[in-house]
Amino acid sequence: GQQVMQIPQYQHVQEGEDFTTYCNSSTTLSNIQWYKQRPGGHPVFLIQLVKSGEVKKQKRLTFQFGEAKKNSSLHITATQTTDVGTYFCAGRTGTYKYIFGTGTRLKVLA
């Protein structure tokens, strides 16, 4: 079946260090979305990428969609304690169906 894997599964960083999570799909995606889930909370939408090779930025966050539309990355520059949480990518594989990645849990040490 269709799978969306993320690496790493866990990441501990010192505050101020950079962080990157990678998302890889077994199939070509129509688009990809990124979500953040704070501990004990529900996932919240961050951004959507649609075009091959697209790069978008939100303050310290940089999102990239691969040329083949099968992979994506999220890079956080100079992490802060407020960045703590689990980051999920979600790929649209059908008209209405989104498959979420396995998630990367980020812990930021002050």
Place this chain on the structure above:
Amino acid sequence: SQTIHQWPATLVQPVGSPLSLECTVEGTSNPNLYWYRQAAGRGLQLLFYSVGIGQISSEVPQNLSASRPQDRQFILSSKKLLLSDSGFYLCAWSPRDTGNTIYFGEGSWLTVV
């Protein structure tokens, strides 16, 4: 504005007991509706999605079922819970137009004992 409500927020159920989780969306019509499950410390697993009343697509064979009796109501059920059904259940919706954001409810923590 659109809102999504999911209940109950937490429940502890014995093995073999039935389950009913309910979700309603307000402020929109014809939404796509989803049920996801998240095991402790794990990713989000798509269980069911629905594009209309009475239309349910199941992603994972299991002892759970879903129903959509009304346009903005989505129900997750089980006749007999298993220990492995424990987890965090999330209802979600997205606008009917394709390629749009998924909005999640607050989630329901289910512990089967």
